[in-house]
Amino acid sequence: MVATVKSLTLEEFLQLPETKPTSEFINGAVIQKPMPQGEHSRLQWKLCEAINQIAEPQKIACAFPELRCTFGGNAIVPDISVFRWDRIPRQPSGRVANRFDLHPDWAIEILSPDQSQTKVLGNLLHCSQHGTELGWLLDPAEASILVVFADQRVQLLRAERPLPVPNGISLFLTVEQVFGWLSV
Structure with missing residues (x-):
């Protein structure tokens, strides 16, 4: 017997209760992300901390962990989403909005x-x-970072290669420094 799965619209997906770990809506399909483990959690925390220490006090940008971003027909949850200060959705009171569309x-x-x-x-x-x-894809097993540029050009970086960051964010990191955070 074959079970038929009703396809969802993006709006129907957004009305569903949250799952743990979180689910994404990609090209009409609901896909649950894997549960983060030690290396993942450590890298996520250290990167958010490094970005926010540089960019937030000067109101340049802010890094958000596990934030649902809905655009282009998909609802994805990058491990870290960085928004320039003037693009952070806000409530009328000035507080951060809950939805980032x-x-x-x-x-x-x-x-x-x-x-x-x-x-x-x-x-x-x-x-x-x-x-x-800019996009980064960190691969802890390979100690490498794939960089996705705005024009969809992709570059693989390893070792002491400096990492590109968006203009205006004065963060200087190498691939080696990032994966060095895994040693505690």
């Missing part, structure tokens, strides 16, 4: 052991197609 300026994904690199790279390419300036 726009692309991040910088999207960072951290590959989990059982995660498809193609699917995650597809999310970063979707971001760049809709205005994201």
Whole structure:
């Protein structure tokens, strides 16, 4: 017996209760992200901290972990979404809005052991197609970072290679420094 699955619209998906780990809506399909593990959590926390220490006090940008971003017909949850200060959705009171119906300026994904690199790279390419300036795909197993530029050019970086960051964010990191955070 074959079960038929009712296809959802983006709006129907957004009305569903949240799942743990979170689910994304990509090209009409609901896909649950894998549960983050130690390396993933450590890299996510350290990158958010490094970006926010540089960019937030000067009101340049802000890094958000696990934030649902809805744009271009998809609802994705990058591991880190960085928004320029003037693009952060706000409530009339000035507080951060709960819904982010726009692309991040910088999207960072951290590959989990059982995660498809193609699917995650597809999310970063979707971001760049809709205005994201820069994407990073960290692969802890390979100690490498794939960089996705706004024109969808992809570059693989390793070791002491400096990492590109969006204009105006004075963050200087190498691939080696990023993966060095895994040693505690």
